[in-house]
Amino acid sequence: MAISRNDLVAALASKAGTSKADADAVLSSFSEILLDSVAKGEKVSIPGILSVERVARAARTGRNPSTGETIDIPAGFGVKVSVGSRLKAAAK
Template sequence: MALSRNDLVAELAAKTGSTKKDVDEFVTAFAELVIDSVAKGEKISIPGVLSVERVARAARTGRNPATGETIDIPAGFGVKVSAGSRLKAAAK
């Protein structure tokens, strides 16, 4: 079962005693903070839970799976999300 945004907001509101509106504003602000930080190349970390960071990807040669043609893939950036120790332990 996946937790939708509405489910997440409802669960957080129930756990914190806050209103759904306040929690929704917090979730929106948190998402914007993560996006802005990754765009700047800053790492976001919630110890024991997760970390999110921008990583550089080198230029490389790839292959078009439909045609088999070789293509050049330019250097760029990706996003790395790593699970923390408490999150990994919860998955066992």
């Protein structure tokens, strides 16, 4: 079962003892900071929980699964999310 944004905002507000509007503003700000940091190539880390960073992908040769034709895939970027020890422990 997935937690929706509304559920997350409600849980944040309850846990922090604040209004849902304030919790939503904090979540929106966190999202913007995360997106901006990854776009700049900066690593974002929440110790014990997770880290998120932009990684470079080298150019490579692939194959079209429909036709079997060889295609060139240009270099680009991806996002790497690493799980922290506390989050791993919570999943056990």
